Amino acid sequence: MSLDVPAALLERAEQGNIDDADFVECVRTSLPYAWEVVSRVADDLRNGTDEYADNRIPPPDEVARGQLLRALASDAIRGGLERHFGVKLAFQNCHRVAAFPLSAVGGETYATYISPRAQLLNQSPELRNC
Numbered sequence: 001m002s003l004d005v006p007a008a009l010l011e012r013a014e015q016g017n018i019d020d021a022d023f024v025e026c027v028r029t030s031l032p033y034a035w036e037v038v039s040r041v042a043d044d045l046r047n048g049t050d051e052y053a054d055n056r057i058p059p060p061d062e063v064a065r066g067q068l069l070r071a072l073a074s075d076a077i078r079g080g081l082e083r084h085f086g087v088k089l090a091f092q093n094c095h096r097v098a099a100f101p102l103s104a105v106g107g108e109t110y111a112t113y114i115s116p117r118a119q120l121l122n123q124s125p126e127l128r129n130c
Helices: 007-015 020-030 031-048 062-073 075-085 109-112 116-121
Strands: 087-094 094-103
Touching: 007 020, 020 031, 020 075, 031 062, 031 075, 031 087, 031 094, 031 109, 062 087, 087 109, 094 109, 109 116
Parallel strands: none
Antiparallel strands: 087 094
16 A cells, blocks of 8 residues: 555545645655655755755665655656655656756756666666565
8 A cells, every 4th residue: 555544535535636735745644765755855956056866875674665666656646746845756766766856857967867778777786676
């Protein structure tokens, strides 16, 4: 299961749409490791001077790895995180999450980061099963 949805939020979802703030709060509390990683790269992007910020630290365990994979594999969760933090997320392997300014989408740096070549170059035997 990806999210621990409070009964009240589930009830509201069954009755119609919910707002982004409630959804993102559910993500934050359900996937704390993923939230921490995305929050950190978004902060690093805002506070730095580089074209993007990325996480190169492997998850500490399989639970954390699963959280990150669930967060970034779900269009709804990834989209909620991107809207909340005002960034475009990119993902490689089991832990390499990058935050780009929205204006970078379609640009050379973003295109290079998400390219098949970059994916292949980011492989290593120890990450084979991640």
